[in-house]
Amino acid sequence: MNKSNLPKEVVGLLEKFSDKGYEIYIVGGAVRDLLMGKLVYDWDFTTNATPKQILKVIPEGFYDNAFGTVGIKYESHDKPFEITTFRTEGTYSDNRRPDSISWGKSLNEDLKRRDFTINAMALDNTKKIIDPFKGQVDIEKKIIRTVGSAQKRFSEDALRMMRAIRIASEIGFTIEQKTLDAISQNAPLIEKIAKERVKSELFKILSSPHPHEGMILFKSSGLLEKILPELSKCFGVEQKSPQRHHKYDVGTHLFMSLKKCKSDNPVVRFAALIHDIGKPQTYKKLDSGVITFYNHEMVSTTIAKNISTRLKLSKAEDEKLITLVRYHQFTVDDKQTDASIRRFIRKVGLEHIEDMLDLRVADRLGGGATETSWRTEDFKKRIVEVQKEPFTIKDLKIGGKDVMKELNLKPGPEIGIVLKRLFHEVVENQLPNEKEILLKKLKE
Ligand code: ATP
Numbered sequence: 001m002n003k004s005n006l007p008k009e010v011v012g013l014l015e016k017f018s019d020k021g022y023e024i025y026i027v028g029g030a031v032r033d034l035l036m037g038k039l040v041y042d043w044d045f046t047t048n049a050t051p052k053q054i055l056k057v058i059p060e061g062f063y064d065n066a067f068g069t070v071g072i073k074y075e076s077h078d079k080p081f082e083i084t085t086f087r088t089e090g091t092y093s094d095n096r097r098p099d100s101i102s103w104g105k106s107l108n109e110d111l112k113r114r115d116f117t118i119n120a121m122a123l124d125n126t127k128k129i130i131d132p133f134k135g136q137v138d139i140e141k142k143i144i145r146t147v148g149s150a151q152k153r154f155s156e157d158a159l160r161m162m163r164a165i166r167i168a169s170e171i172g173f174t175i176e177q178k179t180l181d182a183i184s185q186n187a188p189l190i191e192k193i194a195k196e197r198v199k200s201e202l203f204k205i206l207s208s209p210h211p212h213e214g215m216i217l218f219k220s221s222g223l224l225e226k227i228l229p230e231l232s233k234c235f236g237v238e239q240k241s242p243q244r245h246h247k248y249d250v251g252t253h254l255f256m257s258l259k260k261c262k263s264d265n266p267v268v269r270f271a272a273l274i275h276d277i278g279k280p281q282t283y284k285k286l287d288s289g290v291i292t293f294y295n296h297e298m299v300s301t302t303i304a305k306n307i308s309t310r311l312k313l314s315k316a317e318d319e320k321l322i323t324l325v326r327y328h329q330f331t332v333d334d335k336q337t338d339a340s341i342r343r344f345i346r347k348v349g350l351e352h353i354e355d356m357l358d359l360r361v362a363d364r365l366g367g368g369a370t371e372t373s374w375r376t377e378d379f380k381k382r383i384v385e386v387q388k389e390p391f392t393i394k395d396l397k398i399g400g401k402d403v404m405k406e407l408n409l410k411p412g413p414e415i416g417i418v419l420k421r422l423f424h425e426v427v428e429n430q431l432p433n434e435k436e437i438l439l440k441k442l443k444e
């Protein structure tokens with residue numbers, strides 16, 4: 001470990017505490033990321049100084065909760081550095097919070113309460129690594145393993161199960177077998193965890209480089225059934241049938257769509273993962289052997305809405321997710337009129353169009369089809385084309401003033417009504433958007 005790798009703010013902070021005679025260490029994800037040669041965006045420190053003493057060393061710090069954490073903000077770093085007094089944890093009786101937290105006496109005590117070996121290392125002021133649980137060996141082997149008994153650690157705090165899968169998805173590690181078995185055994189305990197925290201971990205998995213692997217771990221461990229039971233039910237629902245291109249059952253298709261999703265927006269990825277979630281409820285096998293899912297996008301939308309509410313998505317996330325699921329069946333037909341393409345853009349909203357097309361590509365690839373079709377490509381071009389044409393009333397080549405002058409009208413609601421009628425005719429392609437023609441039409 002080379003100190004020159006550390007930002008000057010970090011080195012400065014370590015020195016301030018050491019100069020005053022306190023122990024101070026970099027801990028947690030930062031040490032893990034440093035050892036893996038990754039960029040650190042979140043710096044956490046632990047010290048034997050009490051919060052009061054911490055604030056004496058750094059008067060610009062802010063004391064932000066009852067856990068003995070002091071934050072300090074630097075211009076050059078997005079997230080504030082967090083300095084926490086050594087902690088030790090008592091017993092857990094609710095599977096999510098220790099009954100009491102007290103200050104620990106030593107670094108070792110503090111590291112022992114941490115979740116995984118790769119997260120339980122510290123780096124001191126002299127660049128020495130303190131690694132009592134062999135986190136470095138596990139980084140070498142690329143495995144995630146709990147500190148101490150996995151069974152005990154997951155039953156203490158059920159969120160750690162999601163953290164294990166999330167970190168695996170982020171850094172591409174595998175979960176050690178005993179740790180994985182313990183997740184399966186404790187999966188039902190996830191129901192005790194606040195939905196906001198479950199959502200936050202789920203979205204971190206979706207944002208990670210390996211979301212598909214994360215979902216496979218979710219499913220095999222039984223967590224999926226607890227968090228997204230509606231998605232769990234899609235597995236085994238067949239959709240292979242004559243005249244249809246589907247290769248996979250609904251659940252596998254959804255997982256594959258996530259895998260193939262090119263967008264890195266977690267909401268678009270989530271939409272790829274659940275866009276057909278209403279298929280089990282709409283499954284019908286006709287006498288001909290053809291399987292249909294009539295109206296499944298509406299049922300999927302209702303289920304997506306329930307999930308969004310349950311997991312407390314933000315308003316903007318909810319809006320995008322629901323729009324994508326609701327309209328994912330849009331047609332790309334070369335016989336479509338410009339007007340119908342414009343209607344599609346208005347319905348979906350210009351801000352979601354790009355994501356809608358990404359979802360379509362994911363859906364196709366996730367069903368075993370080619371990435372795109374000439375129809376889709378043509379549709380994309382036409383979306384761009386029709387936007388060059390008038391779009392809102394404001395884009396009409398004449399305005400309220402022209403209407404008043406031409407028809408000798410006073411300002412009033414009539415003007416708007418006339419403009420709206422003209423606009424409608426232009427949008428429906430019955431009238432070109434040209435000033436002379438529009439003025440002539442007015443006189444009629
Ligand atoms: P990142 O910051 O990249 O999301 P991280 O590992 O730093 O990952 P944080 O949530 O910032 O995650 O937590 C900092 C450290 O606190 C962890 O590395 C781990 O040592 C410890 N920790 C966090 N959550 C838990 C938990 N639920 N149980 C035990 N230790 C935890």
Ligand code: MG
Nearest residue numbers: 028029030042
């Ligand atoms: Mg962190």
